[in-house]
Amino acid sequence: xxxxxxxxxxxxxxxxxxxxxxxxxxxxxxxxxxxxxxxxxxxxxxxxxxxxxxxxxxxxxxxxxxxxxxxxxxxxxxxxxxxxxxxxxxxxxxxxxxxxxxxxxxxxxxxxxxxxxxxxxxxxxxxxxxxxxxxxxxxxxxxxxxxxxxxxxxxxxxxxxxxxxxxxxx
Numbered sequence: 001x002x003x004x005x006x007x008x009x010x011x012x013x014x015x016x017x018x019x020x021x022x023x024x025x026x027x028x029x030x031x032x033x034x035x036x037x038x039x040x041x042x043x044x045x046x047x048x049x050x051x052x053x054x055x056x057x058x059x060x061x062x063x064x065x066x067x068x069x070x071x072x073x074x075x076x077x078x079x080x081x082x083x084x085x086x087x088x089x090x091x092x093x094x095x096x097x098x099x100x101x102x103x104x105x106x107x108x109x110x111x112x113x114x115x116x117x118x119x120x121x122x123x124x125x126x127x128x129x130x131x132x133x134x135x136x137x138x139x140x141x142x143x144x145x146x147x148x149x150x151x152x153x154x155x156x157x158x159x160x161x162x163x164x165x166x167x168x169x170x
Contacts, residue, residue: 002129002149007067007116007140012060017118017162022049022082027089028097036090048087048153048161052079064164069114069142073168075103081163083155085124093148099167109147116164117141124157146170 027033027046036046061078070076077099083089096111105111115127117137127134129143129151145151155161 001146003144005068005142005144006138007142010140011063012118014119016060017080017082020051020080021055022051022080024049029092029095032090032092041088041090043088045087046089048081048083048089050079050081053077064116064166069116069144069166070168073112073170076166076168078167079165081165083153083161085155085158085160088154088156089152091128091150091152093150096167103169105169110169112144112146112168112170114142114144114166116166118162118164122157122159122161124155125161126154126156128152
């Protein structure tokens with residue numbers, strides 16, 4: 001099941017997002033990578049760049065813990081995600097590999113993920129979940145799902161695309 005929500009008073013700025021020290025980590029599902037390559041995807045990187053809870057939690061980041069997407073979860077983790085222009089992440093289901101290892105989880109159906117759109121939608125920024133496209137979002141809008149729900153993301157625009165992923169046990 002997919003639900004939609006909104007953070008009513010967004011407090012972060014574009015400068016806050018740009019100032020984070022992002023790193024790029026490879027996509028962690030070799031089966032999906034092999035499928036995408038067999039379909040003709042030629043890029044070498046399939047993920048955006050992350051700034052996650054292994055890094056310093058800045059004062060403005062800690063406020064996210066008080067939003068509805070976090071309040072009813074156990075073992076909450078967060079990751080800011082920057083997709084540069086030209087980045088595509090084809091249809092996939094999250095494996096939650098690191099989260100599963102850290103929290104010793106045997107059933108990903110209990111894992112909930114929320115994506116927070118950190119800026120208003122811009123041309124070329126795209127998100128799709130359960131074969132339903134999402135565009136024209138506003139800063140602070142959220143999309144939440146559980147387990148292996150299929151989704152994809154892309155930035156075929158001219159500006160970076162910023163989101164926050166909040167993950168926890170429902």
